[in-house]
Amino acid sequence: MPLQPPTIYALASGRPPAAIAIVRVSGPQVPQVLERLCGRLPQPRTATLVTLTSPGTGPIDQAVALWFPAPHSATGEDVAEFQLHGGRAVIAALFAALEKIDGLRPAEPGEFTRRAFENGKLDLTEAEGLDDLIHADTDRQRRQALRHLQGLLGHRAESWRAQIIEAMALIEAGIDFSDEGDVSTELMAPALARVASLRTEIEETLAASAQSERLREGLQVAIAGPPNAGKSTLLNRLARREAAIVSPHAGTTRDIIEVHLDLDGYPVTLIDTAGLRDASDPVEQEGVRRARARAEAADLVLWLDEAESNATPLAGEVPLWRVRNKIDLAGKVGASTGGSDPAFAISAVTGEGVDQLVAALVGFASDYFGGGEAALVSRARHRVLLTETVAALKRAEDRAGQGDEIVAEELRIAIHAVGRLLGRVDVEEILDSIFREFCIGK
Numbered sequence: 001m002p003l004q005p006p007t008i009y010a011l012a013s014g015r016p017p018a019a020i021a022i023v024r025v026s027g028p029q030v031p032q033v034l035e036r037l038c039g040r041l042p043q044p045r046t047a048t049l050v051t052l053t054s055p056g057t058g059p060i061d062q063a064v065a066l067w068f069p070a071p072h073s074a075t076g077e078d079v080a081e082f083q084l085h086g087g088r089a090v091i092a093a094l095f096a097a098l099e100k101i102d103g104l105r106p107a108e109p110g111e112f113t114r115r116a117f118e119n120g121k122l123d124l125t126e127a128e129g130l131d132d133l134i135h136a137d138t139d140r141q142r143r144q145a146l147r148h149l150q151g152l153l154g155h156r157a158e159s160w161r162a163q164i165i166e167a168m169a170l171i172e173a174g175i176d177f178s179d180e181g182d183v184s185t186e187l188m189a190p191a192l193a194r195v196a197s198l199r200t201e202i203e204e205t206l207a208a209s210a211q212s213e214r215l216r217e218g219l220q221v222a223i224a225g226p227p228n229a230g231k232s233t234l235l236n237r238l239a240r241r242e243a244a245i246v247s248p249h250a251g252t253t254r255d256i257i258e259v260h261l262d263l264d265g266y267p268v269t270l271i272d273t274a275g276l277r278d279a280s281d282p283v284e285q286e287g288v289r290r291a292r293a294r295a296e297a298a299d300l301v302l303w304l305d306e307a308e309s310n311a312t313p314l315a316g317e318v319p320l321w322r323v324r325n326k327i328d329l330a331g332k333v334g335a336s337t338g339g340s341d342p343a344f345a346i347s348a349v350t351g352e353g354v355d356q357l358v359a360a361l362v363g364f365a366s367d368y369f370g371g372g373e374a375a376l377v378s379r380a381r382h383r384v385l386l387t388e389t390v391a392a393l394k395r396a397e398d399r400a401g402q403g404d405e406i407v408a409e410e411l412r413i414a415i416h417a418v419g420r421l422l423g424r425v426d427v428e429e430i431l432d433s434i435f436r437e438f439c440i441g442k
């Protein structure tokens with residue numbers, strides 16, 4: 001008898017207690033599980049009210065049961081779902097009943113999706129899209145993730161792979177059939193033309209990759225400036241919660257504090273940093289070092305300062321906006337208005353001027369991301385593999401004079417790289433790392 005995969009189960013819905021909890025079960029023993037707990041098999045793909053009962057322990061809950069017979073399910077295996085009351089003890093009682101059945105075990109994070117991948121329901125870029133969809137915080141992130149889940153990159157990559165394979169087949173056919181071991185130019189020239197146009201297409205796709213990676217990860221905006229300028233106060237106001245400690249003592253913030261904002265659908269990671277000064281305290285010195293490093297790696301720095309000052313902001317190429325804070329005090333202390341004009345004047349305490357700053361940040365994000373709708377390459381993994389593909393295609397074109405075997409070999413490298421993007425080759429090493437990131441129950 002062939003070895004059966006274990007049947008897995010997990011809570012697929014959010015943290016209990018909740019109104020309803022969904023427990024998913026996937027694997028060959030699903031029909032048996034349903035008969036045992038519901039007393040019968042529900043109609044396929046039909047929500048059915050059942051009293052869940054475990055032999056020997058009595059009723060567990062009144063619940064809705066669903067059966068998706070293989071292969072027409074999310075995982076491609078037999079799948080059962082129990083939609084039960086979302087109390088901790090209810091879920092625990094169902095888990096206890098499932099645990100007692102031989103051949104069942106709790107699912108690892110991402111294991112349902114991994115089975116969907118292994119059964120050909122999803123390619124790897126679609127599985128990544130699914131993970132991104134679950135973690136999407138903003139509407140634009142959701143739209144990008146859904147496009148990936150629906151195969152926007154996957155289908156494109158399949159077609160690239162098929163075309164490179166065709167070009168290689170042309171060349172290899174020529175090698176096999178020619179007497180001298182050289183492909184006639186009638187075969188080689190069209191194959192190379194196809195390679196060149198494919199390369200251009202992949203390069204164009206790659207050009208938009210920085211934006212879509214940022215759309216996944218969030219645009220990095222660092223608040224920097226001298227101690228006590230009100231950086232943490234501004235962060236808290238923008239985050240609408242007390243994420244950072246504020247105090248009248250200079251040198252309050254030492255660690256980097258990050259909050260995630262949804263600015264009109266654009267994801268922005270706002271970073272609060274230690275006030276920059278020559279600190280003597282070694283802990284503060286480390287804070288200042290980290291603050292500089294983060295500000296230099298950011299996409300935008302908000303340089304916050306009280307009144308006008310000539311403090312030299314950071315060196316480097318990061319765009320920097322000068323923001324003068326504490327304008328609520330200006331009247332009282334008669335702050336001078338000399339010096340370089342700040343782009344923004346705000347009070348982080350009263351909120352004055354903050355709306356204009358936020359509007360400008362939305363404008364910055366919108367310029368940064370552009371339309372962004374067609375961006376395909378949302379992860380470093382995609383970018384690296386497509387860059388390898390382009391490089392191999394380029395070498396194939398450049399080395400056409402050096403022999404057909406060499407061209408064919410470069411095309412093979414390109415096919416391999418696209419295959420890895422789709423998860424068709426070399427999968428074990430990457431699968432573990434990708435699926436580990438998923439939630440349990442997915």
Ligand SMILES: Nc1nc2c(c(=O)[nH]1)N(C=O)[C@@H](CNc1ccc(C(=O)N[C@@H](CCC(=O)O)C(=O)O)cc1)CN2
Binds near residue numbers: 072074121
């Ligand atoms: N209750 C519930 N809701 C859910 C899911 C789930 O598993 N359970 N999903 C989990 O991710 C998502 C929906 N994804 C799904 C993907 C495929 C199939 C499915 O049955 N596919 C079959 C039949 C397709 C059809 O009839 O058109 C198939 O692919 O053969 C079901 C859900 C989101 N909502």
Ligand SMILES: Nc1nc2c(ncn2[C@@H]2O[C@H](COP(=O)(O)OP(=O)(O)OP(=O)(O)O)[C@@H](O)[C@H]2O)c(=O)[nH]1
Binds near residue numbers: 248275
């Ligand atoms: N009046 C007034 N006080 C402010 C304003 N913004 C911040 N403060 C006060 O300034 C002091 C320092 O604020 P923080 O937000 O801790 O300053 P910081 O820049 O984070 O300071 P470090 O973390 O030490 O670098 C606190 O007492 C705040 O209440 C403002 O707009 N107006």
Ligand SMILES: [Mg+2]
Binds near residue numbers: 233244272274
């Ligand atoms: Mg601070």
